[in-house]
Amino acid sequence: MANNTPVISVRDLVVGFGETMVLDHATVDVYEGEILGFVGGSGAGKSVLMRAIIGLVPKRHGTIEVFGADLAALNDRQRRSIEQRWGVLFQQGALFSSLTALQNVQFPIREYLDLSPRLIEEIALAKLEMVGLSADVRGKYPAELSGGMTKRVALARALALDPDIVFLDEPTSGLDPIGAAEFDELIRTLQRTLGLSVFMVTHDLDSLHAVCDRIAVLSEGRVIAAGPIETMLASEHPWLRSYFGGKRGRQAQGTIQGQLHH
Amino acid sequence: MSSVLLTATADGERLALAATGAWTAERAAELEGIVDEATRRHKDARSVDIDLAELERLDTFGAWLIERLKRAFAMRGSNARIVGLSDADRGLMEELRLVNRGPRQDRAKANRILLALEAVGRNVAEIGWSLVLIAQLLGALTAAALGTIAHPTRLRLTSIVHHLERVGWRAVPIIVLSTFVIGAILAQQGIFRFRTFGADVFVVDMVTVLVLREVGVLIVCVMVAGRSGSAYTAEIGSMKMREEINALRTMGLDPVEVLVLPRIVALVLAVPMLTFLGSMAALFGAGLVCWLYGGMAPDIYLDRLREAIWPPTFAVGMIKAPFMALTIGLVACVEGFEVEGSTASLGLKTTASVVKSIFLVIALDGVFAMFFAGIGM
Numbered sequence: 001m002a003n004n005t006p007v008i009s010v011r012d013l014v015v016g017f018g019e020t021m022v023l024d025h026a027t028v029d030v031y032e033g034e035i036l037g038f039v040g041g042s043g044a045g046k047s048v049l050m051r052a053i054i055g056l057v058p059k060r061h062g063t064i065e066v067f068g069a070d071l072a073a074l075n076d077r078q079r080r081s082i083e084q085r086w087g088v089l090f091q092q093g094a095l096f097s098s099l100t101a102l103q104n105v106q107f108p109i110r111e112y113l114d115l116s117p118r119l120i121e122e123i124a125l126a127k128l129e130m131v132g133l134s135a136d137v138r139g140k141y142p143a144e145l146s147g148g149m150t151k152r153v154a155l156a157r158a159l160a161l162d163p164d165i166v167f168l169d170e171p172t173s174g175l176d177p178i179g180a181a182e183f184d185e186l187i188r189t190l191q192r193t194l195g196l197s198v199f200m201v202t203h204d205l206d207s208l209h210a211v212c213d214r215i216a217v218l219s220e221g222r223v224i225a226a227g228p229i230e231t232m233l234a235s236e237h238p239w240l241r242s243y244f245g246g247k248r249g250r251q252a253q254g255t256i257q258g259q260l261h262h
Numbered sequence: 263m264s265s266v267l268l269t270a271t272a273d274g275e276r277l278a279l280a281a282t283g284a285w286t287a288e289r290a291a292e293l294e295g296i297v298d299e300a301t302r303r304h305k306d307a308r309s310v311d312i313d314l315a316e317l318e319r320l321d322t323f324g325a326w327l328i329e330r331l332k333r334a335f336a337m338r339g340s341n342a343r344i345v346g347l348s349d350a351d352r353g354l355m356e357e358l359r360l361v362n363r364g365p366r367q368d369r370a371k372a373n374r375i376l377l378a379l380e381a382v383g384r385n386v387a388e389i390g391w392s393l394v395l396i397a398q399l400l401g402a403l404t405a406a407a408l409g410t411i412a413h414p415t416r417l418r419l420t421s422i423v424h425h426l427e428r429v430g431w432r433a434v435p436i437i438v439l440s441t442f443v444i445g446a447i448l449a450q451q452g453i454f455r456f457r458t459f460g461a462d463v464f465v466v467d468m469v470t471v472l473v474l475r476e477v478g479v480l481i482v483c484v485m486v487a488g489r490s491g492s493a494y495t496a497e498i499g500s501m502k503m504r505e506e507i508n509a510l511r512t513m514g515l516d517p518v519e520v521l522v523l524p525r526i527v528a529l530v531l532a533v534p535m536l537t538f539l540g541s542m543a544a545l546f547g548a549g550l551v552c553w554l555y556g557g558m559a560p561d562i563y564l565d566r567l568r569e570a571i572w573p574p575t576f577a578v579g580m581i582k583a584p585f586m587a588l589t590i591g592l593v594a595c596v597e598g599f600e601v602e603g604s605t606a607s608l609g610l611k612t613t614a615s616v617v618k619s620i621f622l623v624i625a626l627d628g629v630f631a632m633f634f635a636g637i638g639m
Binding site for chain 2: 113142144161189
């Protein structure tokens with residue numbers, strides 16, 4: 001299903017803070033209609049790479065192309081039109097705490113599109129229901145939502161403008177295994193129905209097995225491998241072997257195979 | 263400019279609608295108009311086919327509008343169906359078939375007078391409630407203070423000194439500067455008015471009584487409420503938001519003892535000292551104006567000052583200071599604990615903390631005025 005045009009193409013990206021070099025000539029592609037799982041050790045710079053793509057962290061060197069356009073060469077207006085075509089799910093949700101769940105989802109729609117209040121409300125409610133929330137949460141404030149609900153509302157907000165690309169920063173962290181599995185499935189379903197390309201930073205081996213089309217591995221500032229899960233499992237690279245071949249890795253693999261048998 | 267997005271072919275009671283082009287977010291406003299228009303115009307269609315075979319692009323916005331079109335016909339009892347759906351869009355249409363089925367939440371238009379009355383009632387109840395909370399915290403604070411007196415090792419000296427530096431030492435320059443200016447202004451106004459009936463010497467009496475009894479302590483309290491009270495509320499409030507207060511509780515520590523007691527002790531120590539410094543600065547400012555503007559020699563000013571200061575005048579201001587500090591501290595901490603999850607509530611409570619503590623300080627000053635008049639001071 002994934003075809004071969006990259007929607008995001010990162011070449012030789014260098015990012016550092018002061019003396020420390022976080023990304024050292026990292027190169028990675030995300031193809032149209034695929035879910036790319038981005039893994040690496042804690043502090044390896046996975047989130048930094050995501051933040052560099054969406055423009056929250058300045059880069060020192062390298063090019064970042066999104067939809068074939070070099071982000072560094074765009075003017076403000078062109079940049080905004082690209083920003084409308086991606087949605088970001090932050091690790092903690094980053095919902096606006098003074099707005100209700102429904103208002104959070106309405107916010108980008110209200111800002112960017114000139115629509116009737118009725119349509120804005122209907123679309124926002126539709127998004128909330130598409131991420132598996134009942135209409136009852138609409139009036140709740142972020143402080144009143146559970147962790148899983150916060151992630152779902154944040155996902156609905158990320159999807160508010162029907163983006164082509166969605167960035168997910170550890171979408172299943174902090175969720176119980178059942179909630180995490182449901183969230184994985186939700187991402188898969190939404191990716192299919194909306195034709196999304198997904199860039200997913202994750203630590204969750206189950207997610208990698210269950211939903212990712214391809215996996216890219218970041219280690220020591222570089223992307224050391226990229227490909228489907230089978231290539232990762234077959235790799236001889238010591239870091240990959242300990243990551244996927246460790247006890248937890250084998251368990252995740254076992255569960256997925258078990259599910260396939262039933 | 264806009265291409266046709268929906269074409270209708272009516273054949274008696276049968277209606278065929280064909281959607282063409284891109285049904286996406288960018289054109290959603292236009293599409294909504296088209297959809298509503300189509301629903302209005304073809305009132306008597308019994309059977310409606312919505313053909314999506316010619317669609318170029320479809321996103322959630324377009325798909326929802328098609329669903330809305332279909333539902334509008336279905337509501338009237340017509341037989342509406344979607345045909346020519348491509349495989350790529352099938353999943354999306356299926357999703358949207360299920361959404362927005364719940365009852366619409368219509369905002370009830372409430373009576374304005376009732377709303378105003380409700381707001382008044384809520385505010386009155388809130389004032390009463392905040393007085394209760396202040397009393398509650400005062401009780402908890404007393405208990406914590408007695409606890410530390412019984413077990414002096416539990417006194418958080420480092421914390422007290424830290425807060426004393428923040429609310430006392432670092433406030434000195436701004437407090438001295440503002441009270442100096444206030445003293446100078448009082449003296450200038452006094453000289454200007456009193457001179458008309460040749461009573462300029464009594465300016466010194468007026469300034470002394472005003473500054474030492476009222477203005478010194480009030481100015482200091484207003485500054486401290488704005489400077490330190492707001493900081494207390496914001497600190498405790500954000501600790502509450504991030505559940506740090508709950509973390510303290512689960513470790514078996516009393517938030518009042520750990521957070522409130524050192525802050526209020528620091529305030530109760532700092533405000534009298536600041537009041538003293540402030541009053542001196544005000545008298546200095548007044549003296550400077552009397553000399554440069556009023557032509558009163560410094561030694562005459564000092565002589566008049568010595569006569570004007572009846573010891574209770576000085577005591578009245580100083581006695582009030584710790585009580586006002588306690589009020590500011592209590593209000594600031596109460597409001598801090600009242601902060602809820604949202605950033606908006608943090609801002610709201612910080613504002614409330616400053617406004618309430620300044621008002622209560624002024625009210626307390628009134629009570630003191632009656633009290634001191636009663637005992638003849």
